[in-house]
Amino acid sequence: MNRTFKSILKNRNCRWGLIILVPVILAGTLGVYIAPYDPVYQNLDQILKSPSLKHLFGTDFYGRDLFSRLIYGSRITLGISLSATLLAILGGTLLGLTAGFLRGWTDRIIMRFVDVFMGFPRLFAVLLIAGFCKSGFVTTVIVLALFSWMETARLVRSETLAIRETLYVKAATALGLNKWRIARTYIFPNLLGTVITSATLLLGTLIIIESSLSFLGLGTTEPTASWGTILSQGRIDPVGAWWIATIAGLLIVITVIGFNLLGDGLKQLHDESKL
């Protein structure tokens, strides 16, 4: 474990990814202790104050401290995106592995499901369902995961098809190991590189989609803070209150870059088999 952690720290992409993400994740988990103000407290004397020492990132239209709201918002945004990514990756990996390993009818049925789900434009489908259902954390996670597992399933399936033809899988079959043991110990560990790449790409996309949903008023709603709702406020006066949209937008972009860097680094390490 210690060796794995050292390898992660030695990798440049992983290091930069962690430098970006550790503060964001810490802010999300320890927000209560870090945030200088209550994120929903409206101080009408402090409406639209630009960044200063008193309010690091300024205040919004209700006089709420933006720094505190972004810290609390990271918990919502990252919580939703990470949970949805985890669900989608789990489902996609399981279905892709099953389809590629068992082939035949199982493969055909699973892949037709993939085709059907891929037929819907993701954002449109998510908007449609979010419009009909009561918005909230669980609903958003389920809706996002439901329309995000297909790319992973396709990637994992094609990788599984290649791995099942390798000599080490043939050797394992000759040892008399059962199918599920081969899938678990021979195929799955060699799929991890693909799964990690898929997860980081998806996480970046889902952070943006979650923010878009909140921006459109279909995800997290006011007064709860999320990066999307804060960004949405910024459009009211993007010039006069420039700091609202700029800081929230930058935070989204930097976090997505952080996850992509970490994913790239983990993929590199896995390919070199240092993980």
Add this chain to the structure above:
Amino acid sequence: MNNDTGKPFLKVSNLVVDYARGGFFSRRKNVRFVAVDNVTFSVMQSQTLAIVGQSGSGKTSLAMAILGFVQPAGGTIEFAGSDIRNLTASKSRPERPRIQPIFQDCGAALNPQMTIGRAISDGLPVSLPSSRQKSQVLELMSRVGLPGDLFQAYPRQLSGGQKQRVCLARALAVGAECLILDEPFSAQDLSVQAQLMLLLRELKSGLDLTYLLISHDLTTVRLLADKILVMRGGKMIEFGDIAEILSAPQTDYTKELVRQAGILPQ
């Protein structure tokens, strides 16, 4: 050992292996390519049968059919008296370990994410306590000439010869009785070839193993084999005692193979 009396250990009769040719856009649909055409032979226990022939002669397809990786289009394969044509079916899974492959690309035959110790112990019964598993693996490693400190090593940290030894130890761990050695020496340098050959001889005499040695190199084959099967274009063109065939080859093809190997017929 030349023991030709009694029941054959491995008996292949009229074996046919074919593959579909042509893709979706091909005009030649439903055309089959016959890789192994009506091959019949038998091997007694603790004998070594060399299967020789140039590339594309059907040697590996024959081995794949015996291992159950390719479903034969015809013929029978009997191992120790039982039909093993459907080795892929889960019902015959307990029978599978009795025949083990040793591939030419031994590096590709080891899971890159698995340590050597784990790779060798993977065929051992799951019910065996881990301490017993480890001691058995270390015993096998020493038997094939691998130092015990490679237990935690990964395949990428091993040389070609060491990887080949790991594959042998893995085959022995599941109690293999017959090894199908597919060009085991071709990727090794001369000194490693000699060491592996000695090891194979030692294992054969110590464990009563039966070998099917696939090779295109008659010089190595004649040092290990008791019998020889010469293949060309999927067909068996000569089969018999190695000394007899190499000293008096019957077909021009075998004569050419013997000439290329620099073995002078007596």
